[in-house]
Amino acid sequence: MDYFAGLDVSVKETSVCIVDDAGKIVREARVASEPEALLQVLTNAIYRFKRVGLEAGPLSQWLYSVLVEAGLPVICVETRHMRAMLKAQINKTDRNDARGLAQMMRVGLYRPVHVKTLRSQKLRMLLTHRKLLQSKAIAIENDLRATLRNFGLKVGTIGPVKYELRIRELVENLPDLAVLVEPLLLVRRVIREQLGILHRRLLAIVRDDDVCRRLMTIPGVGPVVALTYRVTVDVPARFRNSKAVGAVFGLTPRFVFLQQISCMEIVLKGAGFILGDPNADEVAGYIVALRQCV
Numbered sequence: 001m002d003y004f005a006g007l008d009v010s011v012k013e014t015s016v017c018i019v020d021d022a023g024k025i026v027r028e029a030r031v032a033s034e035p036e037a038l039l040q041v042l043t044n045a046i047y048r049f050k051r052v053g054l055e056a057g058p059l060s061q062w063l064y065s066v067l068v069e070a071g072l073p074v075i076c077v078e079t080r081h082m083r084a085m086l087k088a089q090i091n092k093t094d095r096n097d098a099r100g101l102a103q104m105m106r107v108g109l110y111r112p113v114h115v116k117t118l119r120s121q122k123l124r125m126l127l128t129h130r131k132l133l134q135s136k137a138i139a140i141e142n143d144l145r146a147t148l149r150n151f152g153l154k155v156g157t158i159g160p161v162k163y164e165l166r167i168r169e170l171v172e173n174l175p176d177l178a179v180l181v182e183p184l185l186l187v188r189r190v191i192r193e194q195l196g197i198l199h200r201r202l203l204a205i206v207r208d209d210d211v212c213r214r215l216m217t218i219p220g221v222g223p224v225v226a227l228t229y230r231v232t233v234d235v236p237a238r239f240r241n242s243k244a245v246g247a248v249f250g251l252t253p254r255f256v257f258l259q260q261i262s263c264m265e266i267v268l269k270g271a272g273f274i275l276g277d278p279n280a281d282e283v284a285g286y287i288v289a290l291r292q293c294v
Helices: 035-042 060-069 079-086 094-107 118-149 163-170 175-207 210-215 223-233 242-248 278-282
Strands: 003-009 013-020 025-032 049-055 074-077 255-261 264-270 287-292
Touching (some): 003 094, 025 094, 035 060, 049 060, 049 094, 060 074, 074 079, 118 223, 175 223, 210 223
Parallel strands (some): 003 049, 049 074
Antiparallel strands (some): 003 013, 013 025, 264 287
């Protein structure tokens, strides 16, 4: 007899529901959201699982890889599709969600999602941390500009390298303001230093990646865009055709702009990002399709 399992994963605990091929619940459990606890339930010799489903979430990539290594037929389910299937429930609980997910696995009413490879997950982490530090540094610089402007001190157009020197020049004869801006300048300096470390790490990775170097031959594509595209696509074979790639980057077909550059036709699609990886904002607005002109 085939069995199907549904896992409703939260940060601390996971609700597990196991049903047979007739839809009858044969076991329910609530265990810690740790691989060892889940394997203790799912590797029981009594059950021969045909499908084990869990919802895409913060812990899904970690748990998915461990369960797959254990030989379980795990399927990561798309979140919006699962929510639409389970919203008819009267009582919304973790236990009922696990039951509903198990039944979805049994009847095949699910939409699987791609779980990124371990390398892509690490590179995505690098891009996310770099973008975070960059946004914080820019936020501090903009705040200093705005607050000093209230006292008639205009920073003007200045690059990141000479920014701190410019701020110190403005408050040199105003010790009361200098005391207030010094903590922000110190924090900004540290953030910029660490941002430089991450950026150099990114450049080193791109330099040794043939795909990224090939993407950078496209006009307007730099190392950050190339690596973001590489990480988001991850496994090209998972796309049926090139048209399916745009949706992953959150691009919508509401607006299409054509621009001729030399002998290449570049299709740019913009007009709002509805879906997709937030990191893909670096790529959104850039090249979706590139083909040689005849």
